[in-house]
Amino acid sequence: MSDALIATDKASVDVSGCFDMATGILDRRIFTDEEIYQEELKKIFGRAWNFVCHESQIPNPGDFMMNYIGEDEIIVVRDRQQSINVLLNSCPHRGNTVCRAELGNTKSFFCSYHGWNYDLDGRLIGMPGEDDFYRNNIDKKDWGLTPAAKVENYRGFYFATLDPEAPPLEEYLGWVGKVGIDFMLAEGDIEFLDGIHKNRLQCNWKLAVDNLYDWYHVKVSHGSAIKIGILDDAAMAPDNQMVILGEYGHGIGGPGISEEEQARYDARLASGEGEPQWYDRHAERRTSPETREMLGPVGTRSFGHPNIFPNLWIAQTNQVCLRIPRGPYETELWWFNFRRKGMSEDEQKFSAYMQNHMFGPAGVLEQDDGENWSHSTRGAKGTFSKTLPLNLSMGNKADQVSQDPSGQSCIETVINEHAQRWTYQSWQDWMAAENWPELMANHSQPPTGEV
Amino acid sequence: MSAYQDLSLQERMLLKFEAEEFLYNEADLLDSRRFDEWLNLLADDIHYWMPLRRTTQAKEVEKEFTAPGGMALFDDDKTILTMRIQRLAIGRAWAEDPPSRTRRLISNVRIDSIDEDELTVRSNFKLYRTRLNSEEDSWIGRREDTLRRSEGGFLLCRRHLFLEQTVILSQNLSSLF
Ligand code: FES
Ligand SMILES: [Fe+2]
Numbered sequence: 152m153s154d155a156l157i158a159t160d161k162a163s164v165d166v167s168g169c170f171d172m173a174t175g176i177l178d179r180r181i182f183t184d185e186e187i188y189q190e191e192l193k194k195i196f197g198r199a200w201n202f203v204c205h206e207s208q209i210p211n212p213g214d215f216m217m218n219y220i221g222e223d224e225i226i227v228v229r230d231r232q233q234s235i236n237v238l239l240n241s242c243p244h245r246g247n248t249v250c251r252a253e254l255g256n257t258k259s260f261f262c263s264y265h266g267w268n269y270d271l272d273g274r275l276i277g278m279p280g281e282d283d284f285y286r287n288n289i290d291k292k293d294w295g296l297t298p299a300a301k302v303e304n305y306r307g308f309y310f311a312t313l314d315p316e317a318p319p320l321e322e323y324l325g326w327v328g329k330v331g332i333d334f335m336l337a338e339g340d341i342e343f344l345d346g347i348h349k350n351r352l353q354c355n356w357k358l359a360v361d362n363l364y365d366w367y368h369v370k371v372s373h374g375s376a377i378k379i380g381i382l383d384d385a386a387m388a389p390d391n392q393m394v395i396l397g398e399y400g401h402g403i404g405g406p407g408i409s410e411e412e413q414a415r416y417d418a419r420l421a422s423g424e425g426e427p428q429w430y431d432r433h434a435e436r437r438t439s440p441e442t443r444e445m446l447g448p449v450g451t452r453s454f455g456h457p458n459i460f461p462n463l464w465i466a467q468t469n470q471v472c473l474r475i476p477r478g479p480y481e482t483e484l485w486w487f488n489f490r491r492k493g494m495s496e497d498e499q500k501f502s503a504y505m506q507n508h509m510f511g512p513a514g515v516l517e518q519d520d521g522e523n524w525s526h527s528t529r530g531a532k533g534t535f536s537k538t539l540p541l542n543l544s545m546g547n548k549a550d551q552v553s554q555d556p557s558g559q560s561c562i563e564t565v566i567n568e569h570a571q572r573w574t575y576q577s578w579q580d581w582m583a584a585e586n587w588p589e590l591m592a593n594h595s596q597p598p599t600g601e602v
Numbered sequence: 603m604s605a606y607q608d609l610s611l612q613e614r615m616l617l618k619f620e621a622e623e624f625l626y627n628e629a630d631l632l633d634s635r636r637f638d639e640w641l642n643l644l645a646d647d648i649h650y651w652m653p654l655r656r657t658t659q660a661k662e663v664e665k666e667f668t669a670p671g672g673m674a675l676f677d678d679d680k681t682i683l684t685m686r687i688q689r690l691a692i693g694r695a696w697a698e699d700p701p702s703r704t705r706r707l708i709s710n711v712r713i714d715s716i717d718e719d720e721l722t723v724r725s726n727f728k729l730y731r732t733r734l735n736s737e738e739d740s741w742i743g744r745r746e747d748t749l750r751r752s753e754g755g756f757l758l759c760r761r762h763l764f765l766e767q768t769v770i771l772s773q774n775l776s777s778l779f
Contacts (some may be wrong), residue, residue, distance in 0.1 A: 251658045253768065255665065346654040346673030349771035374694025379685045483769060489674050507675065509683060512773040513652075513675045515685065518697040519772030 157243030161515055164190045166582045170575040175544035175568065177575055179531035182355035187582075195581050198590070199399075200303075200310040200323045202463040202473060203227045203237055204408070205487065207307065207342040213271060214582050216254045219475050220313060225299070226250045226260065227309070230271035237299035237311040238273040246291050260296070265552075302339060307341075308332050316587035324459065326559060327397025327597075330450040331457025331465050337436045337446065341469065341489040346505070348486035348511035354524035356462060356482040356580070359474040361522065362438040363456045363464040364404035364570035366392060367545065371495070376516045385429035393453045394562040394569040396597040397461065400577030404570035405455025409563060412454050417459065430454060433467065449559035458570075460577060470510065481529055486510050543568045544573070552599050563601055569602055606713050614713070621679040621723045622711050624756045629706035629727075632778055637687040640778075642678055645759035647749055652676040652763040652779070667764065675775060676763065686778070697776035702733045704777050710744075720759070731777055740770040741765055745779070757759060 152597050157394070164186050169178040181187055201220045203584055204227045206218060215228035226249075240248045242262040245465040248267060249260040259276065260269040268277040273296035277348065281287060298496035299311035303320035305328075310320050317323065324332070335341060352359070362368065369388035370377065377384050393407025408430055410414070416434050428434075433454040437443060444450045457465040462474040469490060475483040488506045509518045531537050546567030554560045562569055584590035606614065625641075629642040644650075650676040653667040668674060678686070688693045707728040714722040724746050731739045748760035763779050 251657065252659045255659050257660045344673050346668035352773045372696060375692055377690040378692045379688050381685055392686065507677045511675060512770045512772065515689065518774035518776045519695065522696060525773060546685065
């Protein structure tokens, strides 16, 4: 087996002119071009640390679930030594899948075609006719299931990369990615709730990622959900926005409060006096010294949406959502739901109630998103329409990055498109680099000063 | 719980006819977008539930559906169902604006049991939806309903829905089943 799983194609597509950071003008062909899409599968999904599961999803030896890295099917399985393995779901004999269930428990993965049998770490442990037909002329140790190049976890969130040159997970996440995951743990340990909401949209995956930072659409796209009162109007898309940008395309965008506001909140908390504010629901979860220590002074004031590049959205609802590419025009959304350990029964009911009713295909909020994204994708297909530029200029050159002494930096502003611009800029870096060393050397650094 | 099977043929036919009439009429209200009238057919304590479904190994089919109280596509009480309907009328409910065209086919109606004033009825459904120029979705599944007799006729007090799809192959589930 070669050491690099992904052979880098030398004649790669040049996307360097697709996004202009100076103006925020985007070439919409990046949403529909087949060649660009194939390149993304190699250069982005093939190299990135991809979220595969939370440790509590597969607690026992033999527990497994299926997931994807790009369009490649993977098996995520806990072995008898308690390690979590990530294996490509493809039998080296003829390529058949060896696992067809989305989840379950098994002793081994038995290929249904000719019966090669694999241990939970992917080792080939048996095949019919090894003596009689193969005449013992096959070395089983060379023909196991191919594992991901690396599997690592950050606080129970497991990621895998197919590229052996990828930096360690924590280096990849940087402080922004880590704080994004820390948001999930702000109230303590969490555990996975059985059942992933999955549905398929006719949109390019990047439009789904772009949208998670988009607090501009909320009052329009989700106008009906706000009007019926299932959501708190003031908290839905407040003008107080904070954007945090991290290396390799990670980001956090959405509501946030200023230091002064935080101080007022703390005073209100101590005295028990004062008017409730739109951010109380979030701020309440960030009062313990340990949580504030974990999130840092800037992270504590952000209630936005993190994206772990490329496609893991961490929502502020004990949920994370993967945007899985299924072709240039198709994306699957997978909602992973969690609860905080030690929640009271009432809290647990409320949390599940929100999880079931906001997002997912029947979610009162999310059902109105799909058509917008698929029609935006469609708008990048027309022979004429696909040549027209898209405008991502909101707030461009209008804000300042402020640097906290802790090292955390952020942009405090109103509704904006900073994080979307950052995503496309970083996307372009990923597509321009031929390998990890090049990406490490040449990727954009989070901006300082005017943005 | 009295055994439905102990009833005479005529009694069973009458009951089944009543149940079918209710189900067909109710489906027609949804197809005709007479949502407020549909809401009036729901008992105040209705539980409207569609669990998530997964592909499992044959030996683990008990894991196929998520458990009651857990993650689900629908786990609605009357308040949420009312919101879903109200949403349509107040504007900016884009999943249904322009409105979908839907047709519900209800079949294989069987009465499971009768319990004083409640009937448990199983049926199969196909919900066909088309939107805009060319978009099509169809969902097939089975339902377990409990119908309660009240002064104005039956009220639906439980609807448990089991879809055949695992990954929902549509951009949303903005229709009611
Ligand atoms: S393809 Fe798997 S054993 Fe032949
Ligand atoms: Fe949205």
